[in-house]
Amino acid sequence: MGDQPARIGYLGGTFDPVHVGHLISARELADALRLDRVVWLPAKQPPHKAGRTVSALTDRVAMLELAIADEPDFAIDLRETRRDGPSYTFDTLSALRDERPDDERFFLIGADSLAQLHTWYRAAELPSLAQFATAVRPGTTIGDLAELGAIITDAQIRSIREHCVPTTPIGVSSTAIRRRVADGLSIRHRVPAAVEAHIRRRGLYTDATSARDCS
Ligand code: ATP
Numbered sequence: 001m002g003d004q005p006a007r008i009g010y011l012g013g014t015f016d017p018v019h020v021g022h023l024i025s026a027r028e029l030a031d032a033l034r035l036d037r038v039v040w041l042p043a044k045q046p047p048h049k050a051g052r053t054v055s056a057l058t059d060r061v062a063m064l065e066l067a068i069a070d071e072p073d074f075a076i077d078l079r080e081t082r083r084d085g086p087s088y089t090f091d092t093l094s095a096l097r098d099e100r101p102d103d104e105r106f107f108l109i110g111a112d113s114l115a116q117l118h119t120w121y122r123a124a125e126l127p128s129l130a131q132f133a134t135a136v137r138p139g140t141t142i143g144d145l146a147e148l149g150a151i152i153t154d155a156q157i158r159s160i161r162e163h164c165v166p167t168t169p170i171g172v173s174s175t176a177i178r179r180r181v182a183d184g185l186s187i188r189h190r191v192p193a194a195v196e197a198h199i200r201r202r203g204l205y206t207d208a209t210s211a212r213d214c215s
Contacts, residue, residue, distance in 0.1 A: 005102035006036040009133065012080070012089060012107075015042050016055045017199060018067045019177055019191045021170035025135045028167040029108050030073065033133055037073040038108070040064055043080050043087035057081050059202055066194035090122040093129035105130035106163070111142050114160070118147035127156040131163055138166040181205035 011026055018040075030038050042060055054060070061076065068074040079095065080087035089107065096105060107130040109117070114134045117123055126132070134142055142164055149157050172190050180187050182205055187196055199205060 005100075005104070007034060007104045007106070008100075009033060009035045009038045009106040009108045010041055010077075010093070010096070010130065011038055012041040012043060012087070012092070014054055014174065015040070015060050015064050016174050017060070017063045017177060017191055017195055017204070019172045019174060019195075020189070021172040023067060023192070024170055025110075025167045026074065026108065027071070029106075029133060029135060029165050032165045032167075033106055033163070035073070035106065037075055038071075039075050039077045040068065041077050041080050041087075041092060044083065055204055059198070059204060063191075063195045063198050066198060067192050069194070086121075088121045090120070090126060090129070093126065097129050106133045107131070108133050108135065110134070111136045111140070111164075114142055114145075114148075118151060123148070124151040127152050127160065132160050133163040133165060134160065135167040136164045137169045178205040182207065 009026075009029055011022070013022065015022065026038050026040075029035070042057070042064060044057060061078065061081070064076055068076070080092055083091065093105065093107065096103075107126070109132055111134055114132065117126070117132070120126065136142060142161065145157060145160070148160075177187050177190055180190075181199060187199070191199070
């Protein structure tokens with residue numbers, strides 16, 4: 001890991017649980033952007049998921065550790081779990097810029113989340129803190145970004161467009177995995193085997209009510 005300036009991709013999420021969609025897109029983004037590492041940023045309390053119960057942080061982090069154990073250039077940063085209140089990307093990226101000003105920072109995001117970026121806390125300032133790199137379905141675009149275009153510069157919009165990375169679409173979500181566990185269905189191959197073993201060992205997601213109220 002060293003302290004040399006590096007190209008680092010940051011991937012925020014709830015990871016409840018981490019699944020192959022996250023892992024495959026992170027790997028493809030890292031390769032396409034020639035990242036030195038991908039830093040996973042589990043959120044303590046994601047601002048947009050305030051209404052639902054999220055699994056214990058210890059479980060979510062344990063599953064992440066198991067999932068990335070074989071990827072030496074993947075790492076976990078727990079800073080968002082240590083802050084009280086919602087995990088704002090603005091606060092995280094500001095701190096990372098101050099700590100490692102010489103890095104090239106990429107914030108890795110899906111096209112669906114990018115379409116909502118204008119609603120994020122202090123959205124207009126985010127593109128000056130990191131380059132936003134968007135995972136897109138091959139053959140698709142990120143749309144006109146009209147709302148975002150109203151609050152950031154044309155150069156920033158161009159740069160976001162230039163950093164679209166086609167990634168293999170994987171139709172897996174954490175919500176669907178939680179539901180499958182609650183319904184007694186197999187999740188094999190949707191999460192790494194060690195993550196599935198953790199879910200079974202800890203009895204996660206077996207409560208159908210909590211699994212369903214998050215869709
Ligand atoms: P939930 O179903 O609970 O909303 P999720 O599966 O979307 O969860 P998050 O932890 O919220 O997972 O996602 C973290 C990041 O991973 C987000 O940027 C999200 O767009 C991206 N992501 C989620 N699922 C996939 C997938 N199948 N392929 C690629 N990226 C994904």
